[in-house]
Amino acid sequence: MALSVLAVASECVPLVKTGGLADVVGALPRALAAHGVAVCTLIPGYTPVMAALGQGGREPRAARVMRDLFGGPARIVPAAIDGLDLLVLDAPHLFARQGGLYQDAAGTEWEDNGVRFAALGAAAAFVAGGGLPGRKFDVLHAHDWQAGLAPAYLRFAARRLASLFTIHNLAFQGKFPATLFPRLGLPAESFATAGLEYYGGVGFMKAALWFADHISTVSPSYAAEIMTSRFGMGLDGLLRGREQVVSGIANGIDTDAWNPATDGQLVARFDAADPTPRAANRAALAAELGLDGSEQGPLFAFIGRLAWQKGIDLVLESIPAIAGSGGRLVILGSGERELEERCRWAAGANPGRIAVFIGYSERLARLLYGGADAVLVPSRFEPCGLTQLIGLRYGALPIVARTGGLADTVIDANQAALAAGTGTGFMAAPDDAAMLGQAIRRAAAAWREPATWRRLQASAMASDVSWRRSAGEYARLLRGLAQPRA
Numbered sequence: 001m002a003l004s005v006l007a008v009a010s011e012c013v014p015l016v017k018t019g020g021l022a023d024v025v026g027a028l029p030r031a032l033a034a035h036g037v038a039v040c041t042l043i044p045g046y047t048p049v050m051a052a053l054g055q056g057g058r059e060p061r062a063a064r065v066m067r068d069l070f071g072g073p074a075r076i077v078p079a080a081i082d083g084l085d086l087l088v089l090d091a092p093h094l095f096a097r098q099g100g101l102y103q104d105a106a107g108t109e110w111e112d113n114g115v116r117f118a119a120l121g122a123a124a125a126f127v128a129g130g131g132l133p134g135r136k137f138d139v140l141h142a143h144d145w146q147a148g149l150a151p152a153y154l155r156f157a158a159r160r161l162a163s164l165f166t167i168h169n170l171a172f173q174g175k176f177p178a179t180l181f182p183r184l185g186l187p188a189e190s191f192a193t194a195g196l197e198y199y200g201g202v203g204f205m206k207a208a209l210w211f212a213d214h215i216s217t218v219s220p221s222y223a224a225e226i227m228t229s230r231f232g233m234g235l236d237g238l239l240r241g242r243e244q245v246v247s248g249i250a251n252g253i254d255t256d257a258w259n260p261a262t263d264g265q266l267v268a269r270f271d272a273a274d275p276t277p278r279a280a281n282r283a284a285l286a287a288e289l290g291l292d293g294s295e296q297g298p299l300f301a302f303i304g305r306l307a308w309q310k311g312i313d314l315v316l317e318s319i320p321a322i323a324g325s326g327g328r329l330v331i332l333g334s335g336e337r338e339l340e341e342r343c344r345w346a347a348g349a350n351p352g353r354i355a356v357f358i359g360y361s362e363r364l365a366r367l368l369y370g371g372a373d374a375v376l377v378p379s380r381f382e383p384c385g386l387t388q389l390i391g392l393r394y395g396a397l398p399i400v401a402r403t404g405g406l407a408d409t410v411i412d413a414n415q416a417a418l419a420a421g422t423g424t425g426f427m428a429a430p431d432d433a434a435m436l437g438q439a440i441r442r443a444a445a446a447w448r449e450p451a452t453w454r455r456l457q458a459s460a461m462a463s464d465v466s467w468r469r470s471a472g473e474y475a476r477l478l479r480g481l482a483q484p485r486a
């Protein structure tokens with residue numbers, strides 16, 4: 001019999017995405033199905049999610065009604081979208097709003113985020129505990145702080161079920177004032193250090209790390225790093241105390257959704273056997289973005305959130321290295337206003353050499369993966385990172401910081417690796433613009449030797465970035481957690 005898992009998360013591709021979390025939550029069910037694990041995923045019924053349910057004959061099947069979920073009525077609506085078995089928490093007083101998933105249109109956090117995501121956790125525990133007739137689950141799998149109270153609610157539910165909590169980014173912890181606690185309906189004793197109390201308030205991530213039966217994060221290196229004070233974000237002590245139940249499983253990507261041979265957004269499609277059509281994508285990028293189209297150096301791309309974590313400031317500091325190697329740079333992203341401004345300024349000061357697109361564009365991202373020679377991922381910390389995985393798949397060699405999942409998924413093309421023919425990208429010490437500049441120069445030197453570059457590109461494109469191996473690891477972990485059904 002298939003193992004039955006209830007996943008709970010605040011984002012899920014193809015419905016709602018602000019980052020890599022959504023990609024993983026959307027891709028893992030299909031990958032796990034191949035291992036005899038059936039995943040049903042509970043997500044909030046944000047306005048775009050409810051709109052998607054109403055489209056294409058996907059009228060809600062029988063919904064389970066909850067009369068009062070944190071101040072309003074709610075329904076749990078089953079739905080099937082894109083092969084995903086979904087449960088949607090339709091609670092209009094919490095999720096039906098214009099604006100972002102976590103912030104209003106002006107970028108201010110919704111003031112009731114504590115209640116909104118406590119409701120998600122409570123609903124997950126309700127469903128996991130057998131609240132939906134005919135649906136039985138063996139394990140609860142909660143993702144990131146927004147689902148962090150699910151393991152806590154489950155711990156105090158009538159039917160105990162084992163839980164796995166996956167950390168996608170320890171930097172976002174969901175910390176709320178103590179005044180939230182009385183509204184949660186959890187036993188008074190749970191508001192303690194040995195519980196969900198966190199620096200005097202309520203910590204959603206902290207609660208999950210305390211109450212979950214197993215904790216995983218999205219790469220082996222990040223699993224080790226978060227137990228140190230440098231990367232532990234205040235939770236390293238707790239994690240060290242639970243070291244026996246902490247593990248790291250690297251993310252994969254959906255290799256059907258990310259396939260340069262079939263990608264409809266590319267001007268020219270290609271595969272590992274013949275990546276030469278990439279040149280047409282590169283030329284299209286140069287034409288669209290007003291870049292100098294000559295072939296004097298590599299085209300570098302940065303795709304991601306413009307945040308301190310991602311090291312975009314280090315990229316800007318490396319412009320002399322890029323220019324010195326005859327290269328050009330495209331930045332695609334959005335985020336902190338000051339960093340956006342600095343990117344725009346750099347583009348203005350380097351016409352024809354640097355282009356900046358502030359915003360989110362799946363089309364441009366794909367064209368960059370399929371046309372740039374290298375993607376820059378100089379993160380200061382990186383739980384896993386998807387950009388470098390997509391870069392490998394599309395033959396845009398990743399230039400990464402040696403940290404977290406970046407260190408686990410890229411092989412630095414140092415002398416030994418070049419001799420052995422195993423290099424797939426370039427690595428630099430994290431948080432160091434000079435070292436990033438060195439890696440950029442090394443990449444440019446390799447690019448100027450076409451035979452070397454072709455060999456590196458072939459190794460990169462041969463890397464297994466699929467979910468195959470990691471899905472097997474998740475399946476083993478989940479099976480180990482499941483108890484025999486009562």
Ligand code: ADP
Pocket residue numbers: 018019020021023303304305332333334359360361362365384385386387388390
């Ligand atoms: P994060 O920390 O933001 O989750 P990841 O590397 O795990 O970083 O995932 C980022 C994902 O979002 C990748 O699929 C990347 O291609 C995509 N992405 C990031 N910024 C943009 C953007 N501005 N436009 C299009 N796609 C983007």
